[in-house]
Amino acid sequence: DIQMTQSPSSMSVSLGDTVTITCRASQDVGIYVNWFQQKPGKSPRRMIYRATNLADGVPSRFSGSRSGSDYSLTISSLESEDVADYHCLQYDEYPNTFGAGTKLELK
């Protein structure tokens, strides 16, 4: 199975920060990476699809990028509503696999 190594597992952040979360794929997954936001008690919400595309209704302060096998989600000028868990997903190969998740917490 393809491993998606997500880092950091948690991050202490301040409002207005620029935050970057990274997933490293254990083998080539091309553009087939999504990012999800999840708040407590809620279902995951798709933020980025195909590595760099902003999903419908997602604020433009969110962006996705790729450098080789490293995929990043960046939140510019963090707002309080962005404090949540974030997950990456590869869907290039079966089984689809998720990263272990990143928890953003306010300082």
Next chain:
Amino acid sequence: QVKLLQSGAALVKPGASVKMSCKASGYTFTDYWVSWVKQSHGKSLEWIGEIYPNSGATNFNEKFKGKATLTVDKSTSTAYMELSRLTSEDSAIYYCTRSDTMGTHYFDYWGQGVMVTVSS
């Protein structure tokens, strides 16, 4: 608008089975795969498998073969997942979500989740 409405929480005994549903609306049910995802311990997500309603074709994570059975009822636009021989390791929240083959709509909508608790 696209909606995936899942059945309610379940409390089941060890060794028993549970069947949950995911009713789709707002799109053509037979045009998208329906996947099921497990979330344990409130954080990590695992893909269980998927079913294509138009043909009934399935793909599974090897880890869940023999554990999960996926079916659909096209007449009611409802997907089902049955989990068998339940143990405490199966206690989790289970989500349904949809996907397309091009990746544009991959996991774009999710159900609200079903909490399954396995306890005697």
